[in-house]
Amino acid sequence: MNDRTAPAAPGADAWLRRLSHVSVLSAAAQATAQRAFSAIRRAPTRDHLVRDGIRESAVKVLIAGFACRYKYLPAGRRQITAFILPGDICDFGFLSGSPAAQDVVALAPSLVASIELDRLAVMVEEQPDIMTAILRCAAIEQSATQELLVSLGARNALQRVAHLLCELHFRMGLAGLVRSGDTFELPLTQAELGEALGLSTVHVNRTVQSLRKMELAVWRDRLITLPDLPRLAALCAFEPAYLKVQE
Amino acid sequence: MNDRTAPAAPGADAWLRRLSHVSVLSAAAQATAQRAFSAIRRAPTRDHLVRDGIRESAVKVLIAGFACRYKYLPAGRRQITAFILPGDICDFGFLSGSPAAQDVVALAPSLVASIELDRLAVMVEEQPDIMTAILRCAAIEQSATQELLVSLGARNALQRVAHLLCELHFRMGLAGLVRSGDTFELPLTQAELGEALGLSTVHVNRTVQSLRKMELAVWRDRLITLPDLPRLAALCAFEPAYLKVQE
DNA sequence: CGCTCGGTTGACTCGGGTCAAGGCCGGTGG
């Protein structure tokens, strides 16, 4: 039968891994999900994966790299509303048949897979568990947005940065991208961090410095290490439940 | 009892009105939706409509009154993540089969209807358009969360308050609860406004004062009037597209 | 009648924004 460690398409493993985290999928459902991709595209940094207002005929899944969703204010300021990691669906607009409501852009060289909507419909017909898994991904994404909202509304700069680092560490871990338990690639600029957290670039820098002095984070050359996660998590009251499916 | 929030008409109209705003429903679908409620409950201020972590067997729909969803920080601070108006679904956790992720509490005397999940499943089987409408409601709710995130991340106090007032005016209008184009009931305290907008009560007060001086808002006795909506909207670059379904 | 809750105001503080300059690359062109 199907060996779950051998993906049918290159890159399908990030996607399968993600689905398996939110739902227990039958072997048949896994096999179906594995055949989902119609195309995989290479996207350089700054390339748009999804465009606001455009109705796509395919669901975009990030397979490798790093991306974000954002909104522009007329004033020119950009607010990042979500980071998208390998395995994540870029935009859930397809669920309600609406076009995307936000732009999604690559923050690092990335790979994006497409799942044609009509093909997805057939797959979901055969394997309804796949739809359940997708809906759970959407629910988690909503949770993450709300948690970011809590950060901006009720945490100070140090807690915001710490909390985001904890979240990214946790999610990168799920994606299998954390080395030796505390190190992962973080291909963001400090300015981009600030655009997500509602902080100026300068203040992000000061905050990262102070985490460095506290020996809670070492961030150099797009590689970050969090040597003392328990202390970092305590500092910002990080509670990863919101990133998991509640049973 | 002169309960000003109690509707004169049967409760289903707020719900039908909401669904009709996001989808064109056939007469049959409307008839089905009308028979959805299994119970309607009266909830006084501060009563919980949904509790974090509890899996309900019914979808809760606010029929009259005013409510909010929120999250507590261990530090004690409460962050309101959404306001719930008549016609709104209180929590979308049922879509993914998860328990609610947040508490929902009444901010004014309210009426809450229940739709049993198994009954909803039958209805959706018969009239798939109802599911589409519900998914669109969920998408709009996600948009609203993101817009609040933008407020906290990128707007100052005056713009935040103005933007929220514009949004509430718009949504109350959809719910048919705006009188003479610019006046509606706003049964919130300034402290609650602050908990949503990430501002201290004192500063909310100062900000409302300054809107008053600018003659952009008159707010007394839970009744608010926005005499110059174009100017108010211009002040905060309010763009209601995010509250509508994109076609 | 006093109590509590919500709104209001003033004085003071401080976290984080802004401005400006400099350093460290890696890439590019002469």
Added chain:
DNA sequence: CCACCGGCCTTGACCCGAGTCAACCGAGCG
């Protein structure tokens, strides 16, 4: 080979929007 340039990070000086603390007022209510 070097000069130059544009990102990105870093630091210091200064400033301001918003938080905090504290007091007072008026209305509703047990």
